[in-house]
Amino acid sequence: MIYMKTRVSLLLTALLLAACGKNGLSASKAECSSESTQASLQNAIKDSYEKYVKSQDDLDTSKARATFAQIKVNIDNVRTTKEDPNSTKRFCAGTIKLSVPAELLASLENTVETVNKGNFKSIVKPFGLDADANVFSKDIEYSVQPSDDGKNLFTDLDNGKAIVGFLVMLTSIDQMKGKVEAVAAIKPVGSTNAFDAMSSSNSVSSSTQKQDAETSTSTSKRKAFVYAPPSNVRATPDGKLLCTINQPTNINVYDYAASTYDGSREVKWYYTDACGSMGVIAYSQFR
DSSP, X not given: OOOOOOOOOHHHHOSSEEEEEEOOOOGGGOOTXXXXXXXXXXHHHHHHHHHHHHTOTTSOHHHHHHHHHHSEEEEXXXXXXXXXXTOSOEEEEEEEEEEOOHHHHHHHHHHHHHHHSOOGGXXXXXXXXXXXXXXXXXXXEEEEEXXXXXXXXXXXXXXXXXXXXXXXXXXXXXXXHHHHHHHHTTOOTTOSXXXXXXXXXXXXXXXXXXXXXXXXXXXXXXXXXXXXSOEEEESSTTOOEEEEEXXXXXXXXXXXXXXXXXXXXXXXXXXXXXXXXXXXXXXXXXX
């Protein structure tokens, strides 16, 4: 059975991402497409990402920063949607593009395929991003306004939670890679999934059993109780259904996989092998 402390994150409660940059701007330069505005938006995303990562006990903050540093964030197709001649505030729209290095993307795709035999692009869908090779994009709306003294620039980004959630998901998969490789190294003969090693009933040598126990600890394998069935186990968050648990029962649960959003409500997903191969189950379904 798992007991987890409740954690409150600005990401989960805020409807907007906000950032303030001290760029010495004048009101006339507070425009949708200015370099300072773009930098302020990028900083807003980075700050919210880091705040969320720090709130997660199972994510390594330093490794998360290294993953984020590899991803290039750009805002293209910028346009002004509304401006008031009596105000310095501008309302804007554009397309945010997240460019993931080919080597990192290949690693993420391999990890997803190994863990749950899923397609990496299928887990992008819940976040509402379009995928084109190694670039993931989403239309955004934001506003920009300088402070009265023209020294600070304020930007507010709508629908930022999906963007940050996607980046956190990439981080989670990236950090899962080493654990997948550790488990794969002790995979029993005949196993088709790296994580089958954790629940396989195949006989193994005493030395392998010792390795298995150590690896189970490193991947945070633990028992959880499904208390209010029916509960669905899916290949990916909000993805293909693998099986349905129809009776209260104990299952194996591993690390945090990703978060999706039902309106403003965050749904956390955790890895489980309850269906015989690795899938994910929503945290609300077990304790």
